[in-house]
Amino acid sequence: MIRVVTHSHDCGSGGAPIARGLAVRPEHNRKSVFLAFLLYIVPLLTLAGCSRSQAAFKMPDPEVLVAPPVQQDVAVHTEWVATLDGYVNAEIRPQVSGYIVTQTYKEGAAVRKGQVLFEIDPRPFQAALDRAKGELARAEGEHARAQGELAQAEAQLGKSMIDVERDTPLVAQKAVAKEKLDTEIQAKRAAQAAVQSAQAAVQAAQAAIEAGKAAVERAQLDLEWTKVTSLVDGVAGIAEVQMGNLVGPMARLTSVSQVDPIKVYFPVSEQEYLRAKHLSSSGQPMELFNASPELILADGTVYPHRGKVLLTDRQIDTNTGTIRLIAAFPNPGNILRPGQYGRVRIQTSTKKDALLVPQSAVKELQGGYQVAVVGKDNKAIIRPVKVGEKSGTMWVIDDGLKADDQVVVEGLEKLKDGTLVVPKPVKIQAEES
Numbered sequence: 001m002i003r004v005v006t007h008s009h010d011c012g013s014g015g016a017p018i019a020r021g022l023a024v025r026p027e028h029n030r031k032s033v034f035l036a037f038l039l040y041i042v043p044l045l046t047l048a049g050c051s052r053s054q055a056a057f058k059m060p061d062p063e064v065l066v067a068p069p070v071q072q073d074v075a076v077h078t079e080w081v082a083t084l085d086g087y088v089n090a091e092i093r094p095q096v097s098g099y100i101v102t103q104t105y106k107e108g109a110a111v112r113k114g115q116v117l118f119e120i121d122p123r124p125f126q127a128a129l130d131r132a133k134g135e136l137a138r139a140e141g142e143h144a145r146a147q148g149e150l151a152q153a154e155a156q157l158g159k160s161m162i163d164v165e166r167d168t169p170l171v172a173q174k175a176v177a178k179e180k181l182d183t184e185i186q187a188k189r190a191a192q193a194a195v196q197s198a199q200a201a202v203q204a205a206q207a208a209i210e211a212g213k214a215a216v217e218r219a220q221l222d223l224e225w226t227k228v229t230s231l232v233d234g235v236a237g238i239a240e241v242q243m244g245n246l247v248g249p250m251a252r253l254t255s256v257s258q259v260d261p262i263k264v265y266f267p268v269s270e271q272e273y274l275r276a277k278h279l280s281s282s283g284q285p286m287e288l289f290n291a292s293p294e295l296i297l298a299d300g301t302v303y304p305h306r307g308k309v310l311l312t313d314r315q316i317d318t319n320t321g322t323i324r325l326i327a328a329f330p331n332p333g334n335i336l337r338p339g340q341y342g343r344v345r346i347q348t349s350t351k352k353d354a355l356l357v358p359q360s361a362v363k364e365l366q367g368g369y370q371v372a373v374v375g376k377d378n379k380a381i382i383r384p385v386k387v388g389e390k391s392g393t394m395w396v397i398d399d400g401l402k403a404d405d406q407v408v409v410e411g412l413e414k415l416k417d418g419t420l421v422v423p424k425p426v427k428i429q430a431e432e433s
Contacts, residue, residue, distance in 0.1 A: 086257030
């Protein structure tokens with residue numbers, strides 16, 4: 001028996017030869033030689049096919065769009081968390097105690113100042129008013145009677161004085177008995193006392209009238225206060241009492257908030273406050289108090305009306321190191337409501353000659369940011385950068401780029417550091433800041 005050893009090549013093994021053996025009997029020599037030839041030539045043909053296939057499927061270098069960063073002045077904005085509140089918040093409480101008999105407003109609706117919201121049972125207060133008016137009328141009657149008595153006493157005093165003046169010289173001439181003059185003098189003194197008493201009675205009656213008038217006025221106020229009215233124009237809240245509840249001055253019936261304009265509270269740090277006051281020796285000065293703030297709502301919507309900074313709180317919060325600022329925003333239609341949250345955005349400064357790239361050119365990775373730059377050898381360089389704020393569709397790059405860098409603005413996802421690329425220059429333009 002003759003053994004023929006051949007070698008074949010496998011594409012999957014990188015073209016390494018594989019030994020194969022074939023045992024051939026002598027009686028089949030011709031056939032065996034032919035079979036050995038086939039086993040030798042077929043692997044060679046297969047290896048040649050693999051080489052041609054690998055050469056045919058070589059991937060071309062990826063094309064990417066590149067452009068230098070846009071250099072221009074950019075408005076720098078700062079945002080703070082904001083809380084909305086009514087411009088005026090009025091708690092509606094009754095001035096008198098009684099039972100609620102009517103609710104005359106629609107909860108959540110706009111109300112006007114002086115509009116009746118609730119009515120307390122007025123009957124006890126009407127009775128008190130009638131009683132006070134009766135007391136006043138009686139005091140006025142007593143006053144009239146006292147004035148009459150005063151007039152009589154004054155008349156009697158006048159008569160006594162005339163008698164004394166007439167008889168005094170006659171007693172000296174012994175034309176009238178001295179006893180008569182003494183009687184007239186006593187009558188005069190009694191008349192004087194009667195006048196003083198009548199005058200006191202008149203004063204007491206006058207005081208009773210004043211007290212009666214005050215009682216009537218108070219009873220009138222109590223009766224008016226049975227109609228509980230709104231203190232301001234605004235939006236009325238949900239009623240906190242029901243029909244038939246006994247309420248008093250300590251009970252809160254509802255609240256009314258003036259929401260046009262609406263107040264927006266936002267805290268700024270002590271450092272930002274000093275920068276805004278141009279007192280800080282470190283950090284760029286910022287415009288804050290004379291700005292026209294924007295309001296960004298909870299869903300990211302930018303409120304269409306700009307506001308105005310009204311005032312600064314009187315002190316720094318020692319727990320947070322911040323000071324509250326209050327802005328007012330117009331609120332037509334009462335869309336904004338107290339208790340909402342949002343963000344206040346203010347243009348605090350302008351950054352000169354900032355470098356901007358499209359947001360699509362920036363890749364975020366594990367809290368950091370990267371861009372791809374194409375070098376002179378057409379190789380991609382993955383470079384970490386420090387980003388600033390977004391400006392429209394662009395992103396400000398604070399550090400990591402130069403003005404003449406060729407930044408990959410499209411095709412970043414296909415690249416890794418050192419990848420050969422075919423750069424295609426394009427022109428980008430930032431939006432006006």
